[in-house]
Amino acid sequence: xxxxxSPLQPTSLRNLALLLRTAPRFVxxxxxxxxxxxxxxxxxxxxxTEVSHFNALASTxxxxxxxxxxxxxxxxxxxxFIRSCHATQPIPPPAAGLRYLDxxxxxxxxxxxxxxxxxxxxxxxxxxxxxxxxxxxAHARQDPGLSGKLNYLNSSxxxxxxxxxxxxxxxxxxxxxVIEHITHPAEFMDVCADFVKPGGWIVMSTIARTWLSWFxxxxxxxxxxxxxxxxxxxxxxxxxxxELRGYFLKERGWNSxxxxxxxxxxxxxxxxxxxSEKVGNYFFGIRKDEV
Amino acid sequence: xxxxxxxxxxxxxxxxxxxxxxxQLRRQRRRYATTxxxxxxxxxxxxxxxxxxxxxxxxxxAALRSNPATSxxxxxxxxxxxxxxIRSFSLPPTQFSNRCSSLTPSSVRxxxxxxxxKFVKRERVQAYREMRxxxxxxxxxxxxxTAALGPGGKDGVIAYMNENxxxxxxxxQRIDELGGVDVLDGQKVADIxxxxxxxxxxxxxxxxxxxxxxxxxTARLLVGADxxxxxxxxxxxxxxxxxxxxxxGVVATLKMEGPGWGGEDxxxxxxxxxxxxxIAMLPLPGSYSTLVWSTTPELAAKxxxxxxxxxxxMVNAGLRLSPTDLKYLHSMPEGQTDEATWREQHTPFExxxxxxxxxxxxxxTIASFPLKFRHADTYIGERIALVGDAAHTVHPxxxxxxxxxxxxxxxxxxxxxxxxxxxxxxxxxxxxEAYNAERYAQNNLLMGVMDKxxxxxxxxxxxxxxxxSLGLRAVDGLGPLKGFFMKQAAGTGVKVF
Numbered sequence: 164x165x166x167x168x169s170p171l172q173p174t175s176l177r178n179l180a181l182l183l184r185t186a187p188r189f190v191x192x193x194x195x196x197x198x199x200x201x202x203x204x205x206x207x208x209x210x211x212t213e214v215s216h217f218n219a220l221a222s223t224x225x226x227x228x229x230x231x232x233x234x235x236x237x238x239x240x241x242x243x244f245i246r247s248c249h250a251t252q253p254i255p256p257p258a259a260g261l262r263y264l265d266x267x268x269x270x271x272x273x274x275x276x277x278x279x280x281x282x283x284x285x286x287x288x289x290x291x292x293x294x295x296x297x298x299x300x301a302h303a304r305q306d307p308g309l310s311g312k313l314n315y316l317n318s319s320x321x322x323x324x325x326x327x328x329x330x331x332x333x334x335x336x337x338x339x340x341v342i343e344h345i346t347h348p349a350e351f352m353d354v355c356a357d358f359v360k361p362g363g364w365i366v367m368s369t370i371a372r373t374w375l376s377w378f379x380x381x382x383x384x385x386x387x388x389x390x391x392x393x394x395x396x397x398x399x400x401x402x403x404x405x406e407l408r409g410y411f412l413k414e415r416g417w418n419s420x421x422x423x424x425x426x427x428x429x430x431x432x433x434x435x436x437x438x439s440e441k442v443g444n445y446f447f448g449i450r451k452d453e454v
Numbered sequence: 455x456x457x458x459x460x461x462x463x464x465x466x467x468x469x470x471x472x473x474x475x476x477x478q479l480r481r482q483r484r485r486y487a488t489t490x491x492x493x494x495x496x497x498x499x500x501x502x503x504x505x506x507x508x509x510x511x512x513x514x515x516a517a518l519r520s521n522p523a524t525s526x527x528x529x530x531x532x533x534x535x536x537x538x539x540i541r542s543f544s545l546p547p548t549q550f551s552n553r554c555s556s557l558t559p560s561s562v563r564x565x566x567x568x569x570x571x572k573f574v575k576r577e578r579v580q581a582y583r584e585m586r587x588x589x590x591x592x593x594x595x596x597x598x599x600t601a602a603l604g605p606g607g608k609d610g611v612i613a614y615m616n617e618n619x620x621x622x623x624x625x626x627q628r629i630d631e632l633g634g635v636d637v638l639d640g641q642k643v644a645d646i647x648x649x650x651x652x653x654x655x656x657x658x659x660x661x662x663x664x665x666x667x668x669x670x671x672t673a674r675l676l677v678g679a680d681x682x683x684x685x686x687x688x689x690x691x692x693x694x695x696x697x698x699x700x701x702x703g704v705v706a707t708l709k710m711e712g713p714g715w716g717g718e719d720x721x722x723x724x725x726x727x728x729x730x731x732x733i734a735m736l737p738l739p740g741s742y743s744t745l746v747w748s749t750t751p752e753l754a755a756k757x758x759x760x761x762x763x764x765x766x767x768m769v770n771a772g773l774r775l776s777p778t779d780l781k782y783l784h785s786m787p788e789g790q791t792d793e794a795t796w797r798e799q800h801t802p803f804e805x806x807x808x809x810x811x812x813x814x815x816x817x818x819t820i821a822s823f824p825l826k827f828r829h830a831d832t833y834i835g836e837r838i839a840l841v842g843d844a845a846h847t848v849h850p851x852x853x854x855x856x857x858x859x860x861x862x863x864x865x866x867x868x869x870x871x872x873x874x875x876x877x878x879x880x881x882x883x884x885x886x887e888a889y890n891a892e893r894y895a896q897n898n899l900l901m902g903v904m905d906k907x908x909x910x911x912x913x914x915x916x917x918x919x920x921x922x923s924l925g926l927r928a929v930d931g932l933g934p935l936k937g938f939f940m941k942q943a944a945g946t947g948v949k950v951f
Contacts, residue, residue, distance in 0.1 A: 227882070227883060227884035235884055238876070238877075238878075239872070239876035239878070242875070242876045242877060243876075275877070275879075276876060276877030276878055277877055278877070279874075279877040279878070279879070280875075280877045281526055301656070304654065304655055304656040305655075305656045305657070305658075305659060305660075306674075306879055307499060307655045307657070308501075308674075310654070310655070
């Protein structure tokens with residue numbers, strides 16, 4: 164990859180663009196599905212451009228040398244981040260049977276890896292795109308160890324039945340590269356909150372809304388280079404860590420916000436860099452009050 | 455989705471089985487099986503299948519089993535020899551196996567960390583604290599001792615001489631102690647192919663190993679620790695390139711006139727570079743030493759044909775007489791002893807700078823093997839990892855082969871641990887990249903140095919001899935530089951590469 168040889172930079176343009184391209188931007192459509200259908204999204208709700216885009220992407224989602232390589236390389240950091248969130252708890256989470264809900268799971272890079280962990284009981288992974296979910300299911304068949312621990316559903320979060328007991332709620336609700344595509348993040352978060360166990364976590368990764376992300380994702384990626392279709396990203400929808408923190412801590416029943424900035428260093432991979440959450444990619448985690 | 459039959463897999467298959475069979479395999483794969491397979495319910499699906507129960511393979515299994523993070527992996531070992539005699543390895547203190555290796559302090563530290571070192575019979579291991587290397591043509595020499603190691607030198611030990619059997623026996627005992635490895639020993643690999651796609655499970659990227667006993671086991675990760683002619687490497691379609699040195703290594707267990715000039719507490723290793731190759735004498739406990747004499751195949755055959763007395767005389771001569779004298783001795787059909795004695799009287803040498811005299815050779819220990827240089831193009835493939843001799847075969851002149859294998863295993867075990875703790879499939883190439891990246895360049899560099907040394911010292915006369923002698927003397931005179939070389943040899947050096 165050409166980026167490997169380029170000098171250190173906060174976030175390589177090409178890499179960032181790749182990340183954005185692979186992000187499930189259809190998630191924003193969930194709200195539109197919501198108004199017309201109450202069940203899982205049907206393929207007709209996804210616009211034809213999106214379908215062809217993801218069909219093209221589908222064949223390379225699990226190619227480690229393909230356009231999703233950056234996502235594959237970032238995946239271990241997601242687990243490191245979740246572990247660091249758990250480490251802040253005064254009482255550690257249960258040693259077995261953890262339940263994950265992965266929203267906008269895409270090809271299942273995170274969902275599969277979460278299901279493989281020995282202390283995982285179940286991973287429910289949802290995505291509104293049937294094409295992408297087909298890729299995820301086909302890939303999961305290649306690992307017999309996943310059977311019984313990983314459940315894919317073609318659904319939006321609103322399409323899932325609301326948990327009626329703590330047992331049906333989740334220890335970890337993950338939103339990786341999703342929130343920046345949501346039209347009304349506050350409402351979306353409120354829906355998500357019902358799925359989290361008391362003492363459980365929402366973990367997410369996204370990009371800060373800064374001059375740098377505007378430059379790389381809007382001006383360069385969309386307008387100049389054109390690797391991302393124009394209009395894919397609405398820079399105004401990017402959310403800064405401070406805003407997330409402010410939202411959750413405003414008497415909504417959440418505590419212990421965790422923020423970690425990550426930077427892709429060519430030749431070394433993704434690295435945790437303190438303070439970089441203010442300029443580029445970052446992880447955010449928040450814990451639900453234990454009632 | 456990965457294509458059902460990628461071009462790479464097709465190529466790998468066609469290299470391993472004939473075209474007809476490949477076609478048949480493809481047809482078979484299209485027929486969907488109806489049975490459901492899972493790792494937990496199917497006894498023949500393993501997370502790690504290691505082919506080869508030598509030092510590298512056994513160390514890997516002990517490392518995986520002793521680490522809590524990787525101890526949940528389901529592991530099988532396939533080894534063509536029966537492991538029972540190795541497990542119960544026992545020899546009297548006056549007998550030593552002729553296959554010995556020097557273990558660097560770094561390898562010993564790793565063996566301690568995986569809990570295997572405690573099973574090594576320590577009374578059969580000999581530490582050495584000094585290493586004398588000299589040029590058989592010019593006489594220029596270099597003396598490595600513990601002082602050159604500086605404060606970083608561990609207990610003043612350069613390396614430990616140990617019988618390979620003592621090590622493999624210890625590793626087996628450690629694996630037995632840990633339990634949890636399905637051992638298929640005394641069984642050859644009959645066939646390796648890719649698995650099939652069923653209704654619920656697609657194992658078309660998983661290697662299936664069929665052993666001579668008939669059992670078929672499926673591997674998430676297939677480790678080739680199966681030596682220079684690795685069937686696993688052949689299956690993966692990974693080329694191994696290199697050359698033969700046109701040299702054979704003659705080994706023997708020797709009885710010396712005493713424990714050495716430094717006594718029991720300060721054992722010394724010796725290596726003399728002759729134009730035909732280096733002759734090395736490495737200390738074992740008591741008055742024993744092990745010989746590794748690299749020479750031409752003809753001279754190796756000649757040495758093996760001699761009676762015990764003449765063989766002993768030739769070894770003594772090899773460490774004392776000039777290359778010209780040695781050439782003459784080699785040409786004699788027999789009676790080397792008298793000729794060598796006479797010639798030694800007319801050759802000046804400092805007795806205490808060379809090893810003590812050999813007085814006997816342990817019966818049945820004289821053997822030889824061809825020396826090769828081989829390096830695989832890569833150590834990894836999809837669901838494939840190569841370690842030890844399957845990945846690289848090196849000239850034995852620095853005794854680094856086994857240590858390189860231990861380095862591979864330590865790195866691979868660390869890579870697998872990272873994958874397990876981060877939920878990655880341990881078999882996919884993406885998960886194995888870190889192992890290849892860490893070990894390939896490092897091994898390549900060391901192997902290059904060993905190869906260049908061999909070629910450098912194969913020159914008998916002219917400016918090269920003068921230059922290399924100058925080089926040896928210069929290094930000998932420069933303490934810090936010498937210390938640097940020693941630390942690299944001992945595996946304790948700073949990783950500058």
